[in-house]
Amino acid sequence: MAQYLPILYAIVALGGLGILFGLVLGVADKKFAVEVDERVSAVRAAVSGANCGACGYAGCDAYAEAVVRGDAKANACTPGGARSAKAIAEIMGVNAEARAPMVARVRCQGTCERVTARFDYSGVHSCRAVSGISGGPNACEFGCVGFGECLAVCAFDAIQMIDGIAVIDDDACTGCGMCVGVCPRNIIQMLPKDQTVVVMCRNAATGKRAVQQCKTACIGCKRCEKACPSESIKVVNGVALIDDNTCTRCGACIPVCPMHCIVNFYERNAESETSVTAQAELLDS
Amino acid sequence: MNPIVKILLFMFSCVLTNNYIFSRFLGVCPFLGVSNKVETAFGMGLAVTFVMALASLFTYFVYYYVLIPLNLAYLNTIAFILVIASLVQVVEMFLKKSAPSLYSALGIYLPLITTNCAVLGVTILNITEGYDLLYSVLNGTFGALGFLVAIVLMAGVRERLESAKISAPLKGFPISLVIAGLMSIAFLGFSNMFAGVM
Numbered sequence: 001m002a003q004y005l006p007i008l009y010a011i012v013a014l015g016g017l018g019i020l021f022g023l024v025l026g027v028a029d030k031k032f033a034v035e036v037d038e039r040v041s042a043v044r045a046a047v048s049g050a051n052c053g054a055c056g057y058a059g060c061d062a063y064a065e066a067v068v069r070g071d072a073k074a075n076a077c078t079p080g081g082a083r084s085a086k087a088i089a090e091i092m093g094v095n096a097e098a099r100a101p102m103v104a105r106v107r108c109q110g111t112c113e114r115v116t117a118r119f120d121y122s123g124v125h126s127c128r129a130v131s132g133i134s135g136g137p138n139a140c141e142f143g144c145v146g147f148g149e150c151l152a153v154c155a156f157d158a159i160q161m162i163d164g165i166a167v168i169d170d171d172a173c174t175g176c177g178m179c180v181g182v183c184p185r186n187i188i189q190m191l192p193k194d195q196t197v198v199v200m201c202r203n204a205a206t207g208k209r210a211v212q213q214c215k216t217a218c219i220g221c222k223r224c225e226k227a228c229p230s231e232s233i234k235v236v237n238g239v240a241l242i243d244d245n246t247c248t249r250c251g252a253c254i255p256v257c258p259m260h261c262i263v264n265f266y267e268r269n270a271e272s273e274t275s276v277t278a279q280a281e282l283l284d285s
Numbered sequence: 286m287n288p289i290v291k292i293l294l295f296m297f298s299c300v301l302t303n304n305y306i307f308s309r310f311l312g313v314c315p316f317l318g319v320s321n322k323v324e325t326a327f328g329m330g331l332a333v334t335f336v337m338a339l340a341s342l343f344t345y346f347v348y349y350y351v352l353i354p355l356n357l358a359y360l361n362t363i364a365f366i367l368v369i370a371s372l373v374q375v376v377e378m379f380l381k382k383s384a385p386s387l388y389s390a391l392g393i394y395l396p397l398i399t400t401n402c403a404v405l406g407v408t409i410l411n412i413t414e415g416y417d418l419l420y421s422v423l424n425g426t427f428g429a430l431g432f433l434v435a436i437v438l439m440a441g442v443r444e445r446l447e448s449a450k451i452s453a454p455l456k457g458f459p460i461s462l463v464i465a466g467l468m469s470i471a472f473l474g475f476s477n478m479f480a481g482v483m
Contacts, residue, residue: 009355017347017364021371032378034385 039068039091046087048079052155054176067092078102079156079174101193102175104158104168106150108187109200109261110143111163114215131184139213142202144187150179170265195244197251199224201261204238211259218261224253292423298478299427305403306435306465307472312403316436317461319394326440328387329394330433332380334426336372337404341425343368344408345418365408366399373399403432438468 044064055076057063066072067088074092075085081101116139121130127149135141146164158172159179166179170193180188187202199218203210206220220238232246233253240253240262254262305311312333319329344365352358377395380388388395398404407428411421442464451460 006356010357010360013351013355013357014360014364014367017351017367021367025371025374028375028378032382034382 037068040064042091043067043088046080046091047077047084048174050079050155050174050176052079052174052176052178054078054178078176081174102177102190103170103173103193104175104177104179104188105191105198105200105265106144106159106166106168106188107198107200107202108143108165108185109216109263110138110140110214111165113163115140115143115164116213127182128184140203140217141213142185142187142204143214144185149182149184150188153178153182191244194249195242195247196249196265197242197247197254198263198265199233199240199242199261200263201259202239206238210238216259216261219259221258223256223258224262227252227256292419295420296423296427299424300431300434301472301475302478303428304431304435304472304475305406305428306432307469308476309403309406310469311406312401312432313465315394315397315401316432316439317458317465318397319391320436320439320443320461322390323437323440323444325387325390326436327433328384329391330429330436332376332391332395333398333401333404333432334429336369336376336398336401337407337429337432338422338426339372340365340369340404340408341411341421342418343372345411345421348412361409361412362405365405369404369408370399403428435468435472439464442468 041064044060047060047063049060051059053059055063055072055078057066057072060077063072063077067074067076074088077084077088117137118139119137121133121137123129123133125147127145127147130136130145130147136145138145144165146161146166148159148161148166150166151159151161155176155178156172156174158169158174159166160169161167166188175190175193177190180190185202191198201214201216201218203214203217205213205217210217210219218235218239220235220240222235224233224240225235229250229252230246230248232243232248234241234243242253251264254264303309306313306316315329315333320326344361347364347368348358348361352360352364357364373396376398377388380391380395407425411424414424416424439461443461446460446464455463
């Protein structure tokens with residue numbers, strides 16, 4: 001019997017120590033307990049987790065806290081979309097209206113071949129810097145300059161530069177809107193994903209001057225205005241604009257545009273992966 | 286020798302000549318993992334200091350008043366790990382309550398102090414070197430301060446490197462290891478500093 005005593009000692013000693021420390025930890029746990037609203041972590045789990053800031057808060061954690069405090073709406077997480085909004089609404093017990101999914105649209109198709117170059121630029125690789133130099137190296141002062149400032153801020157890799165203009169990948173774009181603010185040309189706009197008909201130009205010049213600047217510039221001819229059955233496309237300041245609230249997406253404006261600057265994104269995405277190539281084919285034909 | 290002078294020398298040698306990271310190569314995981322920012326590195330250093338000092342204290346009692354009387358000295362590793370794990374848990378709870386920002390900045394590295402070999406290293410060295418209670422606690426505290434010095438210095442260098450132009454193959458982890466090596470060589474300069482007087 002005596003030879004087994006050391007084993008017994010070992011078990012009792014270690015077990016005793018373990019129980020002792022366990023008790024101390026148990027007391028400490030009560031003493032240092034932090035009251036975390038479990039809804040905060042639940043909401044945090046329901047949002048996208050991209051920390052993009054589209055909701056207007058410093059990050060997903062801050063947004064989750066604001067939701068539970070009641071300061072933020074359940075549907076403010078743009079990347080999370082309807083799924084997040086629904087999940088958050090369930091956690092918080094409110095009815096959230098699902099927000100129409102948004103997507104960023106770069107309203108320019110002035111690729112290297114189509115836009116006329118004015119001078120060679122070899123300076124700082126920045127859209128802002130180059131836009132400040134006498135209207136930029138392209139003849140069109142309104143279009144994409146192609147240095148990809150938007151690409152750098154996109155947290156979802158949804159933007160790529162193809163032939164000198166930014167192209168949005170609809171599937172990857174979560175609609176956070178980060179790219180809108182950094183574009184010095186203001187050509188990126190957030191549009192509802194179902195707004196498939198988009199005027200892909202912001203050139204305010206009209207007629208011959210616009211054509212000289214870019215082969216796909218809106219010349220302000222107002223043919224689309226006349227073709228539109230719902231009167232939702234208007235030429236304002238020399239460039240066509242679609243009111244996405246009244247537009248029926250019928251596409252009547254597309255064939256009448258002599259410059260091919262109105263695009264149906266539904267067909268365009270169906271045709272080709274990289275939408276620009278599809279557009280180029282359309283133009284060449 | 287005057288005992289106070291002896292203690293002072295011992296403290297200095299813990300921080301400089303016997304630095305746990307640079308001369309014993311213990312605790313390198315958090316040293317590389319949490320040294321991105323000086324602020325979090327400092328927090329990590331303080332957390333490790335706290336754990337090491339208390340671990341030295343508690344393991345002394347556990348070893349000399351529980352394990353030795355029961356002839357269980359061979360169980361020291363597992364018993365010490367038990368002490369360290371409990372201490373880390375307490376530190377974690379304390380930080381979560383009092384410094385949530387530091388808590389979230391330390392992230393996974395906080396519970397990983399449990400497996401920080403420097404902490405276990407200190408407690409085992411206290412036994413093998415035969416330190417008494419005072420020297421054990423001093424060894425733990427100042428050894429950890431040496432860790433703090435090392436990790437804060439490393440974080441300072443790495444913050445500067447953020448803006449430096451580093452060739453692609455060396456970027457990130459490789460250059461950190463090179464720096465750690467260079468710092469270790471620099472700390473080699475302290476060795477035998479107190480050899481004549483101690």
